[in-house]
Amino acid sequence: MARPVTVAIIEDHPVVIEGIRSWIAGQKDLAVRVVATGDTIEAVLDGPGGTADVLVLDLNLNGRLVVDRVGELCAAGHRVVVFSQHAEPEIVLAVLEAGASDFVAKDEGPAHCVAAIVSAATDLPYVTPSVAGAMTVDADPDRPRLSGKERLALLWWFQGMSKASVAQRMGIAESTVRQYIGRARAKYATVGRKAVTKTALLARAIEDGLIRPDEVGDYRSFGFDPRTRSNE
Amino acid sequence: MSRDSSELVASTYMRNTTIAAVVIALGWHVGEDLPAMIIAWAGYRWPAAVAAAWLAYAGIAGVAALVLLRGDRPIRYAWALATAALVLGVVVAAAAHGQLMTLASWAWGAVGWLGVMLFWRRSMAHLVCFLGVNAVLGLGVLVVAGTLDRISIARYLMVVTGSGALQLAFAGGARALRAAADWTAAASAAHAETLTAQRTAEEVHRMRQRRFQALQHTTAHILAALADGRALPSDPSVQRSCAMEAARLRRLFAETDDLPDPLVHELEACADVAERRGVAVDLAVIGSLPGVPVNVRRALAEPPIELLSAAKTSARITVAGLGDQVVIGVVADADLARVDSGHGPDVAVSWFREGERLWVETRWPDRSPSPSSKTIQS
Numbered sequence: 001m002a003r004p005v006t007v008a009i010i011e012d013h014p015v016v017i018e019g020i021r022s023w024i025a026g027q028k029d030l031a032v033r034v035v036a037t038g039d040t041i042e043a044v045l046d047g048p049g050g051t052a053d054v055l056v057l058d059l060n061l062n063g064r065l066v067v068d069r070v071g072e073l074c075a076a077g078h079r080v081v082v083f084s085q086h087a088e089p090e091i092v093l094a095v096l097e098a099g100a101s102d103f104v105a106k107d108e109g110p111a112h113c114v115a116a117i118v119s120a121a122t123d124l125p126y127v128t129p130s131v132a133g134a135m136t137v138d139a140d141p142d143r144p145r146l147s148g149k150e151r152l153a154l155l156w157w158f159q160g161m162s163k164a165s166v167a168q169r170m171g172i173a174e175s176t177v178r179q180y181i182g183r184a185r186a187k188y189a190t191v192g193r194k195a196v197t198k199t200a201l202l203a204r205a206i207e208d209g210l211i212r213p214d215e216v217g218d219y220r221s222f223g224f225d226p227r228t229r230s231n232e
Numbered sequence: 233m234s235r236d237s238s239e240l241v242a243s244t245y246m247r248n249t250t251i252a253a254v255v256i257a258l259g260w261h262v263g264e265d266l267p268a269m270i271i272a273w274a275g276y277r278w279p280a281a282v283a284a285a286w287l288a289y290a291g292i293a294g295v296a297a298l299v300l301l302r303g304d305r306p307i308r309y310a311w312a313l314a315t316a317a318l319v320l321g322v323v324v325a326a327a328a329h330g331q332l333m334t335l336a337s338w339a340w341g342a343v344g345w346l347g348v349m350l351f352w353r354r355s356m357a358h359l360v361c362f363l364g365v366n367a368v369l370g371l372g373v374l375v376v377a378g379t380l381d382r383i384s385i386a387r388y389l390m391v392v393t394g395s396g397a398l399q400l401a402f403a404g405g406a407r408a409l410r411a412a413a414d415w416t417a418a419a420s421a422a423h424a425e426t427l428t429a430q431r432t433a434e435e436v437h438r439m440r441q442r443r444f445q446a447l448q449h450t451t452a453h454i455l456a457a458l459a460d461g462r463a464l465p466s467d468p469s470v471q472r473s474c475a476m477e478a479a480r481l482r483r484l485f486a487e488t489d490d491l492p493d494p495l496v497h498e499l500e501a502c503a504d505v506a507e508r509r510g511v512a513v514d515l516a517v518i519g520s521l522p523g524v525p526v527n528v529r530r531a532l533a534e535p536p537i538e539l540l541s542a543a544k545t546s547a548r549i550t551v552a553g554l555g556d557q558v559v560i561g562v563v564a565d566a567d568l569a570r571v572d573s574g575h576g577p578d579v580a581v582s583w584f585r586e587g588e589r590l591w592v593e594t595r596w597p598d599r600s601p602s603p604s605s606k607t608i609q610s
Contacts, residue, residue: 089518107514130516137519137552158518159561159593160548165586 004031005121008049011058011083012039016106020056020083020113027114041069053121054101056113059084059091067094074099074195079120083113089134093143096131096188099195105130123197123204125185133158135184144187153180179210186211242413246304249406253352254297256402257345261289265338272336278327285320285327285339289346292317296349306353314362317346318369325373334387340370341395348403359403367392443484446530451477476541479505483533493521495529495558496551502533503549506540511547511564513540519553524596531576532560532594535583539592542566557599563591 007024011017017037024032036049039062049055055078059065065086073080080100084091087105095103101120104113105128112128119126132154135146146154149170156166157177167174186205189198205211269286276282292313299307307313324339331337344363351358370388374380454473457463463470479502486501487494496517503513524532539562540547547564565588571581580598584591 087516133516133518133550133552137554139519139555155552155554155559156561158516158552159550159591160563161584161586161589161591165584165591168586169584 004033005054005118006033006035006048006052007054007056007117007121008036008038008044008052009034009056010038010041010044010049010061011056012060012062013058016058016083019109023110023114024117030114030118032114032117041066041073054079054081054117056081056083056117057100058082059086059095067091067098070095070100071098071193071195074197077196079123079197079200081113081116081120083109087130089137092131092134093138093140093188096134097192099193099197101197101201102126102128103131103134104128123200124208125182125189125201125205125210127154127157127181127185129158129160131185132181135188142191144184144191146184146187147180150180150184153177154184157181182208182210187215190216242410242417243304245413246410249409250300250352253349253402253406254293254300257293257349258290258297260342260345261286261293265289265342268335268338272328272331272334275331275336276327277329282324282327285323289317289320289339289342292346293349296346296352300349300352304353307350310350310354310358314347314350317343317350318362318366321366322369322373325370329377340366340391344395344399348399351403352406356400356404356407359400363396363399367396439487443487446484447481450480472542475505475509476537479537479541483530483537487526487529493517494526495521495524495532495560498529498533499536499549499551499560502537502540503547506543506547511540511543511545513543513547513549515549515551517551521551521553521558522556524558528576528579528596531579532558532596534576535571535581535592535594536560536562538571539564539566539568539590542568542590556597558596560594561591562593563589566590 009017009020011020021034024030024034035052036044036047038044038047038049041057041061044050044055055073057066057070057073057080059067059082070080070082080095082095082100082103083106084103085106087103092103101123102116102125104116108128108130112126116126116128136151136154136158152170153166156169157163161169163177163181164174167177170177182205186202189201189205192198202211202216206213206216265286269282273279273282296307296313299305321337321339321343325337328334328336343366347359347362347366351362370392374384374388454463454470454477458465458470458474463473465471465474482501482505483498486498491497496515500515503515506513536549540549543564543566545565547562550559550561552559552561568590571583571590571592575581576596578597580593580595580600582593582600
């Protein structure tokens, strides 16, 4: 069995850290180990958190929004899963653009937090409902063009049913729903500022057949580096 | 006329009379006082003092003009400046020794215009008092100079009453105009207010009638059934109907609240009713919502109300604004077999069952995403 995914939690409310620990403990099939916790980015990175596979980051630390720090963390090669109550689409899209692997809204924690952490560790796009919602309503012309089916899959996943239900309802296989959602997410990794984490997500998406290399466009020529791929 | 526009008219009137007061005082000083001083120049005992007085007068008038034209408040220290103006009159009179109450002592008549400016936006009593002091000073100077002959007295009276009457008439007229503008503004504002109140009352009445009609079919029916014993409060289906009517009522109350996103506000009211029953409700709103007419909002909200009223422990409501389209989704654990409500203009309703959970979606305008909607799975 592969070694457990290591995670460091940057969060200023101890009760939330306890919550995440209990969700991790409750998901026996997903091996995740918390290696560091702290209420500032610096405190966590200084210790064993600096080499954790995934950082879980609360956007509001001690009364300050740290949205602007996500880019710097991702540029340094950290895989960041943002965990926040600020699930407005603008913020969700901003952290994705900065290179965050995923965004978990606080009320999505029990259902999606651990899965999002594990997916992030292997550069797989997980896409929580709040991320799906943000992509669905995104009307910015600079953002990727999603197909009608991708949009529909994202909207219905956002509404709160399982991917199996979305698949039945769309009259397609569940794997195809996953593909639509993952593809949409991969398209988002092709826009905006370059980040190691985005490159890794794209490389994995290409490898898994979610997106073709030629669809990535010129992005691939910038900083595509297989060495940034994680262990699997 | 709205309150704003009537106030604008009133303030324009006031500004124009203010400009008139400034123009008269300065015009008088340059067009009347200056030539008078130049003509009498050779006869002054201390011409330099008269020139200084003329400049000081101009200075006071300039300061007053700046304050009056820049703001809409009375001049502070008006009496200090007025005292200085009165002193100017005495200085000019003293310098014009032997030519009292002639053109040479121009200041007697002119300071009144300074007074008009200095006591602008104050009660007339200030100006009357000021002109009175000026008249007394003039008489005092005549007495001190010992020139109480008939001609001097006549000239004195002419100057004091002539200029004073003009100044009082102008100041009084401007105040009357201002009061008239105020009345007009107040009257038109009151009229506009009455009109708005009347229209609001009509709209409220119309909405109330519509809500009453909406409730007659459903709420009144269940209340009547409860009253005459046809419906038993212990019956779960009656309980569900009651929960639904409670949500409907709350939504109708919320309908009249004037808020930016009425659809979300109304759904919040429905969510609140479900939460009171102990259902954990999660409401997520994304995208910007187009304006939705009230009858469409009602049709969009009915299926969510039906499902929320049947929810047992948890429900998730989502509202997505996709350009000009609104999509409402509700997922809840409910025993409801299907959703019946939600027939409205151009509103698409679809539902889907996955085990314990029922999933309902309403869309407006109706551009159904796939032909497979409106299927029931179990």
